[in-house]
Amino acid sequence: MRRAVFLDRDGTINLEKEYLYRIEDFEFVDGAEEAIRLLNEAGYFVVVVTNQSGVARGYYTEEDVEILHRDISARLAAKGAHVDAWYYCPHHPAGKGSYALPCRCRKPQPGMLLAAADRYGINLDDSTMIGDKRIDIEAGLSAGCRPILVRSGYGSIEQEELRQNIEVSDDLLSAVRSLIVKNEEV
Numbered sequence: 001m002r003r004a005v006f007l008d009r010d011g012t013i014n015l016e017k018e019y020l021y022r023i024e025d026f027e028f029v030d031g032a033e034e035a036i037r038l039l040n041e042a043g044y045f046v047v048v049v050t051n052q053s054g055v056a057r058g059y060y061t062e063e064d065v066e067i068l069h070r071d072i073s074a075r076l077a078a079k080g081a082h083v084d085a086w087y088y089c090p091h092h093p094a095g096k097g098s099y100a101l102p103c104r105c106r107k108p109q110p111g112m113l114l115a116a117a118d119r120y121g122i123n124l125d126d127s128t129m130i131g132d133k134r135i136d137i138e139a140g141l142s143a144g145c146r147p148i149l150v151r152s153g154y155g156s157i158e159q160e161e162l163r164q165n166i167e168v169s170d171d172l173l174s175a176v177r178s179l180i181v182k183n184e185e186v
Helices: 032-042 064-079 113-122 134-143 156-161 171-183
Strands: 004-006 045-051 085-089 127-131 146-150 167-169
Touching: 004 113, 004 146, 004 171, 032 146, 032 171, 045 113, 045 167, 064 085, 085 113, 085 156, 113 134, 127 134, 127 171, 146 171, 167 171
Parallel strands: 004 045, 004 127, 045 085, 127 146, 146 167
Antiparallel strands: none
């Protein structure tokens, strides 16, 4: 069984931009590329888990999401980093057509994390979920992962609403550095 770090996308890896799907609008959060490279070097399996309700709402297509993810992968590769698996939820109860449904993959449900764990042999008890929203923390806790909230994106606002004693970092890079140091101490 391998250990993984599950990463939210919008607000954690990239700057929060409502319904982001266009390559030209994508911008990394400062230090995100280095953070993912450090995770790779430390032997973590890196999985992105992202809600993409813009698909359900008809703002963009699943193909648009996949095109953006391929572009992000190419940008990361240029910096010596990579994501091992990409998961996204295109559903939303207020969406259109076949996407308008409640599902187990949309965070805060743990479906994407559980699917990745099943497919890739991930030990969830030894894994971490990093994100900027309460729903990321809840998905991680529901899956049995250690959650870390980052203040980038919505994190500084969401931090005040969390009732649990959750680890908080300024951004993805500081969260990853802390995670690696703590695991080296064990």
